[in-house]
Amino acid sequence: MRAVRLTVTAAATAATLTALAACTAKSDAKDGAAVQVTAADSRCETSSTSVPAGHVTLEIANKGSKATEVEILFPDDRIVSEKENIGPGTKYTLTAEVKAGSYEIACRPGMKGHGIRQKLTVTGGGTSAERDPKLDQAVAAYRQYAQDQADRTLPLAETFVKAVQDGDVAAARKAYAPSRLGWERTEPVAESFGDIDPKVDIRKPDLEPGQKWTGWHRLEQALWQKKSIGAEEKALAGELLTDLKDWKERVGKAEITPTSMANGAKELLDEVAKGKVTGEEEYYSHTDLVDFKGNVEGAQRAYELLKPVAAENDPALAKELDKQFAALNTLLDKYRPSKDSYDFVSYDKVGEGQRKELSDAVNALAEPLSKLAAAVVK
Amino acid sequence: MTETQETEETREPQESPAAGRPSRRALIGWGGAGLALGAAVGGGAAAMAHAGDDAEPAAAGTGGAVAFHGAHQAGIATPVQDRLHFAAFDVKTGDRAEFVAMLKDWTEAARRMTAGKPVGEGAFDGLAEAPPDDTGEAMGLKPSRLTLTIGFGPSLFDRFGLQDKRPAALVDLPAFPGDNLERTRTGGDLCVQACADDPQVAVHAIRNLARIGFGKVAVRWSQLGFGKTSSTTPDAQTPRNLFGFKDGTRNIAGTESGRLAKFVWVGDADTGAKDAWMNGGSYLVARRIRMNIETWDRTSLQEQEDVFGRDKREGAPVGKAKEHDEPFLKAMKPTAHVRLAHPDANGGITILRRGYSFTDGTDGLGRLDAGLFFLAYQRDVRKGFIPLQRKLAAHDALNEYIQHVGSAVFAVPPGVRDSADWWGRTLFSEEA
Numbered sequence: 001m002r003a004v005r006l007t008v009t010a011a012a013t014a015a016t017l018t019a020l021a022a023c024t025a026k027s028d029a030k031d032g033a034a035v036q037v038t039a040a041d042s043r044c045e046t047s048s049t050s051v052p053a054g055h056v057t058l059e060i061a062n063k064g065s066k067a068t069e070v071e072i073l074f075p076d077d078r079i080v081s082e083k084e085n086i087g088p089g090t091k092y093t094l095t096a097e098v099k100a101g102s103y104e105i106a107c108r109p110g111m112k113g114h115g116i117r118q119k120l121t122v123t124g125g126g127t128s129a130e131r132d133p134k135l136d137q138a139v140a141a142y143r144q145y146a147q148d149q150a151d152r153t154l155p156l157a158e159t160f161v162k163a164v165q166d167g168d169v170a171a172a173r174k175a176y177a178p179s180r181l182g183w184e185r186t187e188p189v190a191e192s193f194g195d196i197d198p199k200v201d202i203r204k205p206d207l208e209p210g211q212k213w214t215g216w217h218r219l220e221q222a223l224w225q226k227k228s229i230g231a232e233e234k235a236l237a238g239e240l241l242t243d244l245k246d247w248k249e250r251v252g253k254a255e256i257t258p259t260s261m262a263n264g265a266k267e268l269l270d271e272v273a274k275g276k277v278t279g280e281e282e283y284y285s286h287t288d289l290v291d292f293k294g295n296v297e298g299a300q301r302a303y304e305l306l307k308p309v310a311a312e313n314d315p316a317l318a319k320e321l322d323k324q325f326a327a328l329n330t331l332l333d334k335y336r337p338s339k340d341s342y343d344f345v346s347y348d349k350v351g352e353g354q355r356k357e358l359s360d361a362v363n364a365l366a367e368p369l370s371k372l373a374a375a376v377v378k
Numbered sequence: 379m380t381e382t383q384e385t386e387e388t389r390e391p392q393e394s395p396a397a398g399r400p401s402r403r404a405l406i407g408w409g410g411a412g413l414a415l416g417a418a419v420g421g422g423a424a425a426m427a428h429a430g431d432d433a434e435p436a437a438a439g440t441g442g443a444v445a446f447h448g449a450h451q452a453g454i455a456t457p458v459q460d461r462l463h464f465a466a467f468d469v470k471t472g473d474r475a476e477f478v479a480m481l482k483d484w485t486e487a488a489r490r491m492t493a494g495k496p497v498g499e500g501a502f503d504g505l506a507e508a509p510p511d512d513t514g515e516a517m518g519l520k521p522s523r524l525t526l527t528i529g530f531g532p533s534l535f536d537r538f539g540l541q542d543k544r545p546a547a548l549v550d551l552p553a554f555p556g557d558n559l560e561r562t563r564t565g566g567d568l569c570v571q572a573c574a575d576d577p578q579v580a581v582h583a584i585r586n587l588a589r590i591g592f593g594k595v596a597v598r599w600s601q602l603g604f605g606k607t608s609s610t611t612p613d614a615q616t617p618r619n620l621f622g623f624k625d626g627t628r629n630i631a632g633t634e635s636g637r638l639a640k641f642v643w644v645g646d647a648d649t650g651a652k653d654a655w656m657n658g659g660s661y662l663v664a665r666r667i668r669m670n671i672e673t674w675d676r677t678s679l680q681e682q683e684d685v686f687g688r689d690k691r692e693g694a695p696v697g698k699a700k701e702h703d704e705p706f707l708k709a710m711k712p713t714a715h716v717r718l719a720h721p722d723a724n725g726g727i728t729i730l731r732r733g734y735s736f737t738d739g740t741d742g743l744g745r746l747d748a749g750l751f752f753l754a755y756q757r758d759v760r761k762g763f764i765p766l767q768r769k770l771a772a773h774d775a776l777n778e779y780i781q782h783v784g785s786a787v788f789a790v791p792p793g794v795r796d797s798a799d800w801w802g803r804t805l806f807s808e809e810a
Contacts, residue, residue, distance in 0.1 A: 259507055262507075324593055352562075360468075363592045364593035364596075367592035370508070370509050371509070373508065374505040374507045377505070378505065
């Protein structure tokens, strides 16, 4: 949880290239004939690969055995429009207003995964400048990562919530930190929605007067300090799950740009520097190092996706970032039994000298990371 | 820091043009001087420091620039500025080339900042997507006589294959009786002393060097000083310390080239093949000396004067009229500070003192966390600070009221000669 949430959205808005405007795109082209989309378990066929700009209509028929989801996607995988949960044997008509540019239609049988893709070229006026395809790929891959983290978090959150609702303090404590990992890895994306973060990840000192304390940390306090679960906690656990489902549904529409990815990586390190190194984030459970690792992993993922471009523009910076990510990860490994474990040492057992060492390593990485955005855009 | 205030690097500090108007902070100092006389510990000493040293030449050079290039580093014999930010760093990289590159980056940044210029491309230019090179808080401020002085600690010589270059004079300080050193205020692989007449200029300098250093070095500890306690300007009144006394009145002046050569600058006679790189340098001892302010303030005037061996009003030695009158040591109590510390009582041992009063607010018990951040330069620590402190730690009546809580020693290399030279070249460069 952090105060500045606007960076992703703001940066994205400025840089968005083929913006979809609900009602502003003016097209004198007649609305094209509907594109027939035949979705099945292992295919996704479209009747046309090119349509004029303006209102685009997809007539979708699910001929598979599973519920499916059909999306129109920007080159960076941001969703232009979508329809979820189209049952087997059913039909749906999806319309969207689309500017000229390159798009994809994705059918996602079972409503998961990358989906089966078909190209869709929208012709006509109103095109914007093209972005480096390598950067579009980076954004698309990062969005998929963010989606994947959200998808994988839900079952872990369900385990946590079930334990709370069963009144099982020990099981809930055990499930607490793992339920947060996916969130911590992709926090800047979640924060870009603005309304979810304050509900699920706010810490007690950050509450505004009159604000109700909900989310993970409220439950953390109950589990570790009060050591008891009451009716209120059980209800809050249910709310947490609802909010996390909302997060999962919205990741695909998040505004993500190369700049916001790079700044998001830096912000993850800021999170570590401000909340984790000090032990403020997990004040009751002392599971700060799990969040710490999650933040670093998420930052590293964003960096590695941008690296093909960054390394070309600023090879020295890429070299330094590789080195400092490795150094920080090596240092963090000292605090867990093995590299595939997330059972990190409780932060109250981490001494002052060790915290200084961690802080130094975070600074050593965060300073060059603050230059990544510039290396991506120049 | 506008372009019009740039100074040529060759300009002598004394010739810095009197700024068109005294700086805002100097004015505060002036006003404060009158008001603060007799005031309680806090700001009084700082204000008096202004009155003492800068009274006649009208806050003159306080806004100007001090030459960065020279045979010796600035910040030792150059006139003492009002404010200090001192930082000790630990080396984090094992790569010698990377460390040397940082020293060169630091030198360039120091060259610019001491001339009143921002680091790199400045605070407002550069790509909108990147943080600015300079942090910006010194924009619009004068150079403020900023000096930046680098030193290398004993532990640095355990790194980078430098074992053979460690000077014999760079000894680890022994434990002195009464020491209560805190790990987080002690030691360091290297240090930078930033002195300026404007505290924001000094803090800006350390902050920006620390930023350039991330990944290569990390700040181990740092100390702010708000008021000078020493002068290297002849004929000036010695500033008072937080006990309200003038101390170290026989300090070496920046103009006394004979005494500087004898007591401060390392010369050919001191060095051999392994430490010839120190020629023109000096050795720095830094000690954070906490003062028991509240108990001192409850001490009678007579005892206070006996403890120092001076009168409080004038700073005159016992039985004398003026601060700079030659002291008659035997007239003082055997444990009087001046009697124990005076060169005449120590076979002539003399150190150049450049300390600052500090207060870091109050401690958890509401006591002023204040004292003297002692800085002393000398030609050889073994013939300077160590024998002096051995004696003081054993006998000084002041020990009742002070405690040494931080400590460090550094080899301060010679000056950066010109725009191609860099901090530490004589130590790190193979062809040096």
